[in-house]
Amino acid sequence: MRDAAKPNFIVFLTDQQRWDHVGCYGNEVLKTPNIDALAEQGTRFDKFYVSSPLCQPNRATLMTGRTPMVHGVRTNGIALDRNAVTFVDLLRAAGWRTALFGKSHLQNVTGRPPGPRPPANPDRKAPPAELQEATRGRRTGADYDAEVNPKWHDDPHRAVPKMPYYGYDTVRLAASHSDRVQGDYTSWFNARHPDPDSLRGKANALPDETISVVQSWRTSIPEELYPTAYIADETINYLKYHQESAEGRPFFVTCSFPDPHHPFTPPGKYWDMYDPDDIPVPASHHKPMTGDDMPPGLWFAYEKGAAEPDAQWPVPVSARHAQEAIALNYGMISMVDDAVGRVLASLTPEVRANTVVIFTSDHGDYMGDHGVILKLGLHFQGVVRVPFVWQDPEGAKGEVRQDLGGTIDIGATILARAGLQTYFGNQGHDLFDADAAPREGILIDDHGMAVFKDPEAKAGLMSYITDEWRLSVWEGSDWGELYNLVGDPDEMTNLWSDPDHAAMRQSLLHRLLREMISLRDRSLTPTSLA
Numbered sequence: 001m002r003d004a005a006k007p008n009f010i011v012f013l014t015d016q017q018r019w020d021h022v023g024c025y026g027n028e029v030l031k032t033p034n035i036d037a038l039a040e041q042g043t044r045f046d047k048f049y050v051s052s053p054l055c056q057p058n059r060a061t062l063m064t065g066r067t068p069m070v071h072g073v074r075t076n077g078i079a080l081d082r083n084a085v086t087f088v089d090l091l092r093a094a095g096w097r098t099a100l101f102g103k104s105h106l107q108n109v110t111g112r113p114p115g116p117r118p119p120a121n122p123d124r125k126a127p128p129a130e131l132q133e134a135t136r137g138r139r140t141g142a143d144y145d146a147e148v149n150p151k152w153h154d155d156p157h158r159a160v161p162k163m164p165y166y167g168y169d170t171v172r173l174a175a176s177h178s179d180r181v182q183g184d185y186t187s188w189f190n191a192r193h194p195d196p197d198s199l200r201g202k203a204n205a206l207p208d209e210t211i212s213v214v215q216s217w218r219t220s221i222p223e224e225l226y227p228t229a230y231i232a233d234e235t236i237n238y239l240k241y242h243q244e245s246a247e248g249r250p251f252f253v254t255c256s257f258p259d260p261h262h263p264f265t266p267p268g269k270y271w272d273m274y275d276p277d278d279i280p281v282p283a284s285h286h287k288p289m290t291g292d293d294m295p296p297g298l299w300f301a302y303e304k305g306a307a308e309p310d311a312q313w314p315v316p317v318s319a320r321h322a323q324e325a326i327a328l329n330y331g332m333i334s335m336v337d338d339a340v341g342r343v344l345a346s347l348t349p350e351v352r353a354n355t356v357v358i359f360t361s362d363h364g365d366y367m368g369d370h371g372v373i374l375k376l377g378l379h380f381q382g383v384v385r386v387p388f389v390w391q392d393p394e395g396a397k398g399e400v401r402q403d404l405g406g407t408i409d410i411g412a413t414i415l416a417r418a419g420l421q422t423y424f425g426n427q428g429h430d431l432f433d434a435d436a437a438p439r440e441g442i443l444i445d446d447h448g449m450a451v452f453k454d455p456e457a458k459a460g461l462m463s464y465i466t467d468e469w470r471l472s473v474w475e476g477s478d479w480g481e482l483y484n485l486v487g488d489p490d491e492m493t494n495l496w497s498d499p500d501h502a503a504m505r506q507s508l509l510h511r512l513l514r515e516m517i518s519l520r521d522r523s524l525t526p527t528s529l530a
Contacts, residue, residue, distance in 0.1 A: 006095065006250040007392075008355040009414060012340055013256040014333070015055070015103060015177070016375065018364030019048065019385045021260075021333060029278055030330045034341035035359050035389065042357070042391030043399040045431070049406045049442045049465055053363040053375055053383045055105045056080075057445070058407055063088065063106065063166055065411040065426035068445045070521045075447050077114075079107040079139040080166065085423050087411030088167025091252045094420055099170035099238055102231040102256035104147055106166055109175050111148040114140070114455075147175045149182040156187035168254075172234045174227045177258045178265040179219040181227040188230055199225075202263070210272070213321040213373075214309035216264040216328055223268035223335070228259055232339035236346040243351055250354075252414075255343060259332040260365075262374055266331030274330040276323035282368040284490040285319055289370060293494040295481060296459075296474065297377025297449065298370060313449055314372035322368025329367065353393050356417060360410070361386040369490070377449045379463045379472050379481075380491050384444055390431070392417070404439040404467065405431050425523025441466040441508075443515045448475070464512035471508040482508070 012035075019025055023032040024039035025046075051061040052068050060066075060073035063086040068074050071084060092098045120126050130136060145151060146160045152175065165171045173183030179200050189196045198204055198220075205217035223229060235255045242251050259266075266273070289298055301314035309315050317325065340359070347355060364383040366372045375383050388405060390413075412428035415421070422428075429436060442465045450457035460475040470491065472481035482498075482505050483491040495501040 005419070007417060008250045008351065009091075009096075009252045009418075010343070010355060010357050011252075011254045011256075011410075011414075012336075012343075012357070012359045013103075013254060014260060014336055014361045015258050016261040016363060016365045017333060017361035017386065018367065018382045019046075019361075019387045020382075021329065021364075021367070022387045024389070025387060029274065029280075031334060032337040034337045034344065035387075038340075038357055038359055038389045038391040040398055042389060043396050043401055045388040045390070045401045045403075045405050047402060047404050047467065048360070048386055048388035049404070049444065050363045050384050050386060051406060051408050051444060052446050053379065053444070054446065055362055056108075058362055059105050060084075062407050062410055065408055065422070065428035066521075066523075067408065067427060067443065067519050068447075070425075070427070070519065070523075074445075075451050077108055077110075077112075077452070079144045081137060081139060082143050082162065082166075083137070084166070085425075086167045087415050087422070087426070088252065088254075089164075090167075090415060090420055090423065091418060092164060092167050092169065094418065095249055096418070097170075097242065097247075097249050097251045098164070098168045098253075099251065100165070100168040100254045100256065101172045101234045101238065102174045102227075102254070103258045104165075104171070104173055104175070104256065107144050107147045109147050109149050111145070111150050114138075147173060147183065149176050152182040152184075152186045156190050170238065172231075174231055174256075174258055177261040178263045179221045179226070179267070180263075181258055184234075185227055185230050188234075189225060192225055196225075205265075208271070211276075211324050211328065213264070213317060213324040213328070214315055215262045215374075216324070218271050219265040219267050221265075221267050223270070226267040226335070228257055228332075228335050228339050231255060231257055232342050235343050239343070239346050239351075243348055255339075257336050257339070259336055260329045261332075262325075262365075264325060264328035264332070266328055266335060270331035270335045271328070272331075273334055274327040276320065276327040279323040279326045279330075281319045281322060282490070284370045284492050285322055285368045287492050289492070289494070292479070292497060295378055295472075296477075298372070300377060300449070301372045312374065313376040314366060314374050314378065316371050317368060317373050319368070322371075322373065325373050326367050329365070355393070356395075356414075357391040358410070358414075359387065359389040359391075360407075377461075379444055379446065379461065379470065381470075381485070381489070384463070384465070395432075401431075402467070404442050404465070405429075406442045423523075424525060425521060427519055441511055441515060443512070443519065462512070462516075464508055464515060466508070466511075469504065469508055471505065471512060473509070473512065480505075 024036040057068040175183040416430040444463040448459035450459035
């Protein structure tokens with residue numbers, strides 16, 4: 001007999017989808033009927049922000065409810081500690097079946113060793129290898145190679161070591177992006193096609209001269225074999241098994257899509273579902289920033305990004321290429337929306353009536369804002385603000401919330417709905433706690449692009465975002481950013497040095513400092529003074 005007091009949960013997570021790339025957030029071109037229906041039947045948060053606009057740090061925050069400066073995953077290339085407690089651990093301990101299908105990115109995917117350390121002082125004796133970091137746990141070895149793509153390609157039938165995996169009892173991985181995904185998807189693909197590698201990548205793409213934006217090709221992988229289809233199929237199979245079993249335990253399922261993300265490779269009909277000519281060019285594309293107003297990351301994109309168009313950092317694009325990237329991105333999102341619809345349709349009415357459905361994204365993409373696409377190094381709204389929809393059969397219908405929320409709050413909110421106390425050190429808020437004071441602002445912690453070449457680079461930035469303002473402070477610089485998000489939603493006028501806004505800048509700096517103090521680690525309980 002099912003315990004009706006324990007709801008089921010399905011979390012749909014996309015990768016690089018900004019808040020305004022969903023129909024229910026006001027997008028008049030993109031069609032997302034299934035996601036829109038969740039908003040109509042539930043609650044849509046309009047001001048929802050990531051903790052870091054980068055995959056591994058933000059996904060670690062989602063799982064732990066802790067900021068990057070606390071959980072230690074400060075950038076891509078650092079795995080989440082296997083000893084970290086996640087909100088999924090608590091659900092599992094309380095009787096929920098837990099499963100992850102798709103992209104995890106809680107561990108490294110390249111298999112490359114840690115980056116080079118700064119040169120040692122030749123006049124001093126270096127410490128032993130095991131004592132060269134601040135902690136002995138190096139987050140490397142067999143327990144940390146679960147998501148390494150080359151290993152899955154070479155051995156498609158390998159298994160994730162050391163289960164449960166960050167609280168998940170069942171895991172089916174789809175690691176990397178676009179048509180180059182590996183993981184458990186590899187063996188599934190191999191079983192359905194004699195030579196999957198003959199379909200992957202730009203070299204095997206179908207001919208198409210209509211699109212020329214960087215990092216795009218018309219993949220040869222058919223829709224039914226594309227990673228988005230795999231993730232939906234595996235999720236549906238799991239839900240069918242759960243509904244047919246007699247155990248009656250509630251489930252918590254994360255259905256995590258690697259799309260949308262560059263390279264832009266929507267398959268089949270999704271490739272040309274949207275005409276670039278129908279895509280409005282972002283307003284800020286027409287006004288590139290210059291001089292003292294321009295963030296260092298944007299200067300880097302304008303000057304260096306064009307020389308390496310296949311890189312991960314921001315790449316400058318023409319207005320036409322921005323339209324092409326957006327059109328392809330929309331195609332990827334529409335395929336995800338169709339997958340969401342298929343997954344939800346697989347639920348019986350009884351199960352659906354006891355299932356909370358959540359839709360959100362890891363982070364956004366500039367998508368032509370300020371003349372660039374992709375991510376890294378900048379905190380414009382397009383990359384730090386994401387959709388968040390909560391559809392609860394027992395909750396509000398068609399509600400739009402304007403209060404601030406973020407990735408850091410997801411775990412705490414799910415645990416509260418499950419009737420579970422969270423763990424010491426969780427820094428998130430229950431978004432539906434009517435007695436809690438509203439957030440004054442959201443902190444975004446980013447160590448910058450330079451750490452990929454120098455792990456000790458002093459190039460980080462930290463932002464504090466309120467209902468009306470975004471303040472960003474850059475490490476090692478007196479320069480910063482200040483934007484009025486109400487009067488200047490496209491963030492085209494930096495008011496940092498404007499004397500008329502000096503008082504507001506100082507007020508926000510003070511609030512940022514207070515927020516940093518409040519986010520200090522409180523995970524260990526001291527001895528009692530009594």
